[in-house]
Amino acid sequence: MMTILEVFYKDIPAIVFEPLAVLGWCGLVLALISFRKERSVLYLTVTFSLVFMILWRMVIQIISARYAQILIFPMTAAAAFFIFQLEHLRRIFPAVPEKYVKCLPVCILGILTVVCILKNLNYNTYTPVMDISRLVREDRVPGKAVIYTMDLDRLRQIEYYSGKEVHHLKPFPKNYDRVLTPALCRQIMAQAAENDAAETVYIFAVSAGKKAPIAAKEVGMSDAAWRLFAEKPFNRKGKRVFRVYKCSLKNPAVSQ
Amino acid sequence: MDVVDKKTDTGMSNSAGMGKAVWAALAGILLLSCILILLQRTMEPQMGRDSCYYLVLVDLWHTGGFQSVVDFLGEFWFPPLHLFLLVLLARAGLSPESAALVIGMGCGMLMPLVSFAIARELFHDKRLALAAALLTAVNPSIIGMAVQAQRDVPYLFCAGWCIFLLIAAVRRRQWFWWCGAGGVFGVSMLIRYETAEFLPLLGIYLIAVLWKKQQKWYSVIRDLSLFAASALISMILLLWCSGTLDYMSRAYYRYFEGQTGALFRLYKKGERK
Numbered sequence: 001m002m003t004i005l006e007v008f009y010k011d012i013p014a015i016v017f018e019p020l021a022v023l024g025w026c027g028l029v030l031a032l033i034s035f036r037k038e039r040s041v042l043y044l045t046v047t048f049s050l051v052f053m054i055l056w057r058m059v060i061q062i063i064s065a066r067y068a069q070i071l072i073f074p075m076t077a078a079a080a081f082f083i084f085q086l087e088h089l090r091r092i093f094p095a096v097p098e099k100y101v102k103c104l105p106v107c108i109l110g111i112l113t114v115v116c117i118l119k120n121l122n123y124n125t126y127t128p129v130m131d132i133s134r135l136v137r138e139d140r141v142p143g144k145a146v147i148y149t150m151d152l153d154r155l156r157q158i159e160y161y162s163g164k165e166v167h168h169l170k171p172f173p174k175n176y177d178r179v180l181t182p183a184l185c186r187q188i189m190a191q192a193a194e195n196d197a198a199e200t201v202y203i204f205a206v207s208a209g210k211k212a213p214i215a216a217k218e219v220g221m222s223d224a225a226w227r228l229f230a231e232k233p234f235n236r237k238g239k240r241v242f243r244v245y246k247c248s249l250k251n252p253a254v255s256q
Numbered sequence: 257m258d259v260v261d262k263k264t265d266t267g268m269s270n271s272a273g274m275g276k277a278v279w280a281a282l283a284g285i286l287l288l289s290c291i292l293i294l295l296q297r298t299m300e301p302q303m304g305r306d307s308c309y310y311l312v313l314v315d316l317w318h319t320g321g322f323q324s325v326v327d328f329l330g331e332f333w334f335p336p337l338h339l340f341l342l343v344l345l346a347r348a349g350l351s352p353e354s355a356a357l358v359i360g361m362g363c364g365m366l367m368p369l370v371s372f373a374i375a376r377e378l379f380h381d382k383r384l385a386l387a388a389a390l391l392t393a394v395n396p397s398i399i400g401m402a403v404q405a406q407r408d409v410p411y412l413f414c415a416g417w418c419i420f421l422l423i424a425a426v427r428r429r430q431w432f433w434w435c436g437a438g439g440v441f442g443v444s445m446l447i448r449y450e451t452a453e454f455l456p457l458l459g460i461y462l463i464a465v466l467w468k469k470q471q472k473w474y475s476v477i478r479d480l481s482l483f484a485a486s487a488l489i490s491m492i493l494l495l496w497c498s499g500t501l502d503y504m505s506r507a508y509y510r511y512f513e514g515q516t517g518a519l520f521r522l523y524k525k526g527e528r529k
Contacts, residue, residue, distance in 0.1 A: 014397075015397050016395075016397070017395055017396050017397060020391060020395070039468075040468070040470075041426060041461070041464045041465050041468050041470050041471075042423070042426050042427050044460075044464040044467070044468070045426055045457070045460055045461045045464050046378070046423070048460045048464070049457040049460055049461075052453075052456060052457065052460065053453060053457075056453065066401075066408060067450065069397065069401075069408060069411075069412055070412065070415050070416075070419075070450070070453075072392070072395060072397065072398065072412070073370065073371060073374050073392075073416050073419060074374075076371055076375075076388050076391045076392050076395070077371065077374055077375040077378055077379070077384075077388045079388075079391060080375060080384045080385075080387035080388040080391060081375075081379060081384060083387060084381070084383060084384050084387065105387075109387055109390065109391075112391065112394075113390060113391075113394050116391070116394035116395060116396055117292065117394055119396045120292055120295070120296060120394070120396050120399055120400075121295075121299075129302060130301065130302035130303075153305060154305065155305075156305050156306075156308040156309050156312075157302070157303065157304070157305055157308050159308070159312075160303065160308035160311060160312065161302075161308075
């Protein structure tokens with residue numbers, strides 16, 4: 001039941017944008033009340049169509065808010081309707097001075113526009129995947145090079161921007177990126193040498209910014225064979241970093 | 257009927273015509289939309305997970321033809337129009353990413369027009385329609401999706417025009433609105449199958465008409481037939497142009513055969529019980 005309701009109060013507002021969605025819901029209710037006497041074919045069609053469009057999404061419990069994107073149009077129109085209906089606020093609250101009521105819609109529209117623009121500007125970018133993958137693409141290495149990552153979400157992006165073969169490390173835990181250990185690195189390299197006949201392996205990992213990168217000694221390799229290839233902050237907060245380790249499997253490992 | 261003094265009309269009153277002020281305001285909103293989408297692109301030049309997948313498909317289609325996409329996917333179920341448009345632009349010399357941006361950002365920039373048209377048709381109020389256009393121009397979801405190589409924004413653009421044409425058809429009861437709605441429905445359907453949700457809405461319209469008895473039943477059937485015919489024609493034409501008509505018709509046939517087969521088996525099972 002909660003999931004069904006979540007579509008209503010979480011998914012639809014997420015795609016419409018929450019402040020707009022609140023005004024949109026208010027506008028829809030107000031429009032239903034305002035036009036209730038009309039009862040034309042258009043009124044009935046639009047009303048029941050909207051109910052249907054919202055209900056089927058709730059019933060099948062859409063997996064992504066993007067599947068509710070078509071509701072942006074009716075919700076935006078309803079929000080605009082609600083904003084301009086505020087001009088008639090004096091019918092309910094006669095004490096409110098008329099000059100305030102007159103400029104209320106424009107003020108709300110202005111505030112809403114500014115909020116939307118600020119939301120656009122406050123974008124939490126995730127460009128390091130592209131930048132780092134491009135560095136890997138430009139890195140000329142002899143023989144076959146493969147990339148290993150546990151991050152299934154970013155796998156396709158890494159593949160697209162690096163132009164190299166990317167492997168997903170399925171057997172490892174999902175939070176692998178945060179617990180990338182020297183032992184795991186050795187395991188990856190063994191797998192790459194055996195299954196892929198690769199000469200170079202890149203390991204993509206998201207780590208805590210405070211955590212020191214894994215050193216060559218820890219994985220039992222020479223400094224020439226193992227190095228931190230690239231590192232970039234994962235997002236603006238900088239608490240997490242995106243790291244790529246480069247490992248040359250042709251170079252001999254140092255004795256432990 | 258609104259009475260408007262032509263000498264003093266700035267165009268912002270709620271009359272049926274479009275004054276200069278409205279056009280200017282609409283142009284300003286479109287400009288704002290362009291600026292915000294371009295700004296978004298500079299802030300986020302990276303393609304998302306699904307976008308990268310589409311770009312790989314476009315590259316495959318462009319270099320090896322449609323069959324290589326089918327081979328890559330095993331079975332092709334995507335509505336092919338968006339991919340085909342990207343391939344067309346790629347054939348014209350653009351990279352798949354640039355092609356996706358041209359379509360996505362172009363549709364995103366023009367999205368306020370759709371909102372304006374819908375709100376104006378629905379409420380017959382120019383101020384309200386302009387407000388809806390403005391709110392669409394600054395909508396963070398649309399701006400975010402416009403800079404990705406996904407079907408979302410082109411679908412939203414076509415489905416939005418389909419909504420406008422359907423509202424106009426219901427309100428004005430003229431045959432050409434139904435033809436237009438059907439044609440755009442076909443285009444939208446080949447971008448995302450979600451457009452099929454408009455079909456039950458036509459059922460709702462049919463029930464509303466029969467209930468209110470505002471129209472003769474045969475005129476409603478004629479309108480809906482025009483809609484269906486236009487939709488089918490546009491879909492068949494577009495599939496034919498993209499060179500996927502043969503494959504897609506077989507795929508759809510297999511799907512419906514599977515569905516009816518399942519229903520038949522279910523019926524037989526019930527009969528045995």
